[in-house]
Amino acid sequence: MHVRELSVLIGGRAGDGINSAGLLICQLLGSIGYHVYMYYDYPSLIRGGHNFAIVRAAGEPVATHRNRVDVIIALNQETLDLHQGRRKPETVVIANRDLVKSEGTGIPVQAVLAEEHAPPVMGNSCLVGAFAQAAGIRWEELEPVIRRHLPKGTELNLKVAKRGYDLAAPGTLVDRSGRASGPVLTGNEAAGLGLILGGLEAYVSYPMTPSSSLLHFLAGMAGAFGLKVIHPENEIAVILMAQGFAYAGRRTAVGTSGGGFCLMTEGLSMAGMAEIPVVILLAQRTGPSTGLPTYSGQTDLNFARFAGQGEFPRFIVAPGDARQAVLWSQEAMNIAWEYQVPAFILSDKNLAEGTYSLEADAVPRTTVRSSPAWDGKEPYRRYARSGSGISPLAVPPVPGAVVKANSYAHDEDGITTEDPVVVAAMTAKREEKRLALSAAVGEMADAVAVSGDLSATDAILCWGSNTGVSREVARNLGMRVIQPVVLEPFPTGQYRRAMEGVTRVVAVEDNCSGQLAGIVRGLGFPVDREIHRADGRPFTCERLEELVREAAS
Amino acid sequence: MTGNPELITDARNTWCPGCGNFSLQHALKSAIGELIASGTPKENIVLVTGIGCHAKMADYLNISSFYTLHGRTIPVATGIKLANPDLTVICCGGDGDMYAEGLDHLAFAAKRNTGITVIVHNNRVYGLTTGQYTPTSPLGYKGKSTPYGTTEYPFNPLELMLGCGAGFIARGYTRKQDQLKSLFLDGIRHRGFAFLDVLQICATFFNMTEYYRDRVYDLPPEYDDSDFAAACARAREWDYNTDAKIALGVIFRRNIPTFEERVGPWADGMAGRDDKVSRFLADRA
Numbered sequence: 045m046h047v048r049e050l051s052v053l054i055g056g057r058a059g060d061g062i063n064s065a066g067l068l069i070c071q072l073l074g075s076i077g078y079h080v081y082m083y084y085d086y087p088s089l090i091r092g093g094h095n096f097a098i099v100r101a102a103g104e105p106v107a108t109h110r111n112r113v114d115v116i117i118a119l120n121q122e123t124l125d126l127h128q129g130r131r132k133p134e135t136v137v138i139a140n141r142d143l144v145k146s147e148g149t150g151i152p153v154q155a156v157l158a159e160e161h162a163p164p165v166m167g168n169s170c171l172v173g174a175f176a177q178a179a180g181i182r183w184e185e186l187e188p189v190i191r192r193h194l195p196k197g198t199e200l201n202l203k204v205a206k207r208g209y210d211l212a213a214p215g216t217l218v219d220r221s222g223r224a225s226g227p228v229l230t231g232n233e234a235a236g237l238g239l240i241l242g243g244l245e246a247y248v249s250y251p252m253t254p255s256s257s258l259l260h261f262l263a264g265m266a267g268a269f270g271l272k273v274i275h276p277e278n279e280i281a282v283i284l285m286a287q288g289f290a291y292a293g294r295r296t297a298v299g300t301s302g303g304g305f306c307l308m309t310e311g312l313s314m315a316g317m318a319e320i321p322v323v324i325l326l327a328q329r330t331g332p333s334t335g336l337p338t339y340s341g342q343t344d345l346n347f348a349r350f351a352g353q354g355e356f357p358r359f360i361v362a363p364g365d366a367r368q369a370v371l372w373s374q375e376a377m378n379i380a381w382e383y384q385v386p387a388f389i390l391s392d393k394n395l396a397e398g399t400y401s402l403e404a405d406a407v408p409r410t411t412v413r414s415s416p417a418w419d420g421k422e423p424y425r426r427y428a429r430s431g432s433g434i435s436p437l438a439v440p441p442v443p444g445a446v447v448k449a450n451s452y453a454h455d456e457d458g459i460t461t462e463d464p465v466v467v468a469a470m471t472a473k474r475e476e477k478r479l480a481l482s483a484a485v486g487e488m489a490d491a492v493a494v495s496g497d498l499s500a501t502d503a504i505l506c507w508g509s510n511t512g513v514s515r516e517v518a519r520n521l522g523m524r525v526i527q528p529v530v531l532e533p534f535p536t537g538q539y540r541r542a543m544e545g546v547t548r549v550v551a552v553e554d555n556c557s558g559q560l561a562g563i564v565r566g567l568g569f570p571v572d573r574e575i576h577r578a579d580g581r582p583f584t585c586e587r588l589e590e591l592v593r594e595a596a597s
Numbered sequence: 598m599t600g601n602p603e604l605i606t607d608a609r610n611t612w613c614p615g616c617g618n619f620s621l622q623h624a625l626k627s628a629i630g631e632l633i634a635s636g637t638p639k640e641n642i643v644l645v646t647g648i649g650c651h652a653k654m655a656d657y658l659n660i661s662s663f664y665t666l667h668g669r670t671i672p673v674a675t676g677i678k679l680a681n682p683d684l685t686v687i688c689c690g691g692d693g694d695m696y697a698e699g700l701d702h703l704a705f706a707a708k709r710n711t712g713i714t715v716i717v718h719n720n721r722v723y724g725l726t727t728g729q730y731t732p733t734s735p736l737g738y739k740g741k742s743t744p745y746g747t748t749e750y751p752f753n754p755l756e757l758m759l760g761c762g763a764g765f766i767a768r769g770y771t772r773k774q775d776q777l778k779s780l781f782l783d784g785i786r787h788r789g790f791a792f793l794d795v796l797q798i799c800a801t802f803f804n805m806t807e808y809y810r811d812r813v814y815d816l817p818p819e820y821d822d823s824d825f826a827a828a829c830a831r832a833r834e835w836d837y838n839t840d841a842k843i844a845l846g847v848i849f850r851r852n853i854p855t856f857e858e859r860v861g862p863w864a865d866g867m868a869g870r871d872d873k874v875s876r877f878l879a880d881r882a
Contacts, residue, residue: 074882192880227881237874245866246680268873270866272679276704281672284665288676291663292643292684296676314666320720369640407878439642440661440684448655450664451648460656460664 047078047103048219051110052175053127055096056119056168058089064194065117065168066097067399070228072172072189073101074401077222081106082399083582088253088337096110107365107400107512111584114217115179115515117171118144138174138212140167149178149212152591156207162200169194169201173208179217183209197303206371216363217433226402230318231395232258234366234402236265237314237323238309238373238389243381243412245294246272248286250279253337254393255299279304283311287320287560290448293439294375297323302331302344309351312386314451319389319427321380325373328392328508330580339580340393342508346562347552348388349532355471357478359387359485360532364493364511366400371408372529375488378413383434383481390531392554394509394582418445426458429469433476445473482533491535494542496525502596503543505551505571507531510583514552521596526555528560534568548572552588601630615800617771619694621718624774625687626783629660632685642685645674647694649725651718651797654689668698671706675856682712682857685785692719696732696752703792707761709856710789712825716781717754717794721837722738722803734803735838754794755832755848759825765791766828766849768812771798771807776845783847789855796843807841816846822849 052069057061063084087093098109109223112132118124118139126148137148144150151174153167160166169190176186186209190480194201236258239247249259263273272294274595276285282298300308305326315322324532328344330336348360351537359379363369373389380387385506418424418438424445428435435456438445446460453467461467481494493511496504496518506514511527518525526542526549528535543549551561551571556578561571573595577583583591604626612618633639642660646665655664665673670688678686681732695703695717706713720861722740723729729742733754737746758766763788769777777795784791798806812835821827830850835841 270864284672293682
């Protein structure tokens, strides 16, 4: 049965609690059977400016928003003024009457807050209450959502929300025929859960948008999962500290964005040479340099592929939504520890800080995997050659094992060497690992994910957070979607199979040079048209459909 | 080398004849031998080195080690110590490692009171890169990058560490090997961050043997190393630039909780992980 969609925009100033109100609306609409997705847009400042969130609720999983919305919840005048273009004739406006001149439902927020002795930040709860009534949601449905998801100041929030609820006129916007009941997570939270399921023991990170919310999430989870979460002096310390943790046997991940990753590259190269496992969540934002801190980009794919001096194997995976983030973050952890290599989770702001509902029973889990342990036959050789390039691991303290990790060219014992024969042999050892990893990637399920119309001859090529919007556009236009999820080592065989029968490829990327298009062309595959976006904002369904239609005509 | 032969690898030693690192290595090897004799299992000792002449220690000492990057010993050592607080973690770094490339890490290790021992091979010159000035070279030092002399004062590392909150601060000298060994043992046995600036002779590029011979002295027995004001005065006596007497010994010592203690013990975080994740997801539905 087709469920009627609902899109809700809520906007106000930074500090108005727009993100938390948006998340509450996600939970509310999720609780009555919708799948939800939320895009959250905010400038890089603490108070003032314009923040808005667009919640889209639908009958099937969604991972993108629409340009047009059904409801606008305006905490200030700017929200209405800036989003005129998103209105349809039937769009319902719910506004703070004290600050917004508008038709629609005007709520005297200031008076409600004064009468309830509530702080200004609870104005958002008042308007969410009014929205619920206007949408046709029963108070008995809203109340438990507030109780569960607003653990601070719950009673007062309830009072304020009830006042807003009672002040609005009942409407009938919601469609209750949906059957979803899954959890609602941001991309960063999904990656964090994936790391936890992948055996994470320590997380080390210096705050940098849009990775910081993963640091906050894991710091909050540290007690429950026995994690050590450390925020050191800079990103140089971050990646080195992580390798200290790993040397002493703790499965460790780090998180950052482009600028922080620049500082990590020397340490990354050490992980390659010293063969220390480390997982790096790289959440891209608009570059170069400081760029747009709170907006998205897909400009660091080639940077992640080539960062660090010298040649060494690495694993790069770019999940496209929360479900893939849970699955592939586990895989990144496993690959790092099986192959003793750096493994990247290449994310971006739209994924990291976008909110998704998962299907309840579809949170994927894999088993925790690691390198073989030392068999105890002395002497222990940290870099023993094995044929696969993977040396058995011993973690100090092990009686009889002298464990020598080394950033210099070294022999099998980990002792520095300049001997040309040994240096060449140890280079070959690392290359053996790359080949073994490449072969393993070829066998991974959906290293290249294909969706849409599998018989279509027109395909959209995309990666990362553009996957959700590409899937919808492909559905509307009858196209195939090819999403390489593993980007290094590139799953060439799977890509070739994904391309079978395709005669025209339109690549969609949030950069201006077409980095993924460049990779596949380099492997001999055609890309016919490229659609680039480099303003930090995500494609909406409408806009991408227009561009793809144009490109494919 | 005499004693503890099992602590030496068969890697060929490539330090210059007369290098202060021989003395430093011998003192450290003896200190480690004594630690082992007094009950610390050898496998519980981990050496972390930077890059430079000093760092060859990682190849020469037959104990677990991590030969890291220039300036980056301390963050690696911090990760190792947090991962397993039972390990005895010793960092060897040069003055370039600790006072130039990795100064931020040094300051933070002192600030946090991370339970690692930091030994600075302070020869006040870049040896392996063939003779440039370092952060502790005196004003006017003529090196390959400063042929007309440096135009900046040196750091006083002891004063720097006092300002950063270090809980154990000592200075040794490579020509006083017995004292060096006992300072190493004191530092390693100190609960928390221990910092040792070791004046090291670079026989090839900056031989200060005569200068130090005339100026070094041992702190007197009545010196109270718990007195912060006295420690500041003693640290400032010689500023690594102007002629003055050079005190050797433990300048300052105090006990406060360590970083790893404050971070807290490891729990068994793996038990019931799947169920906990499921409960978390149910809460989010």
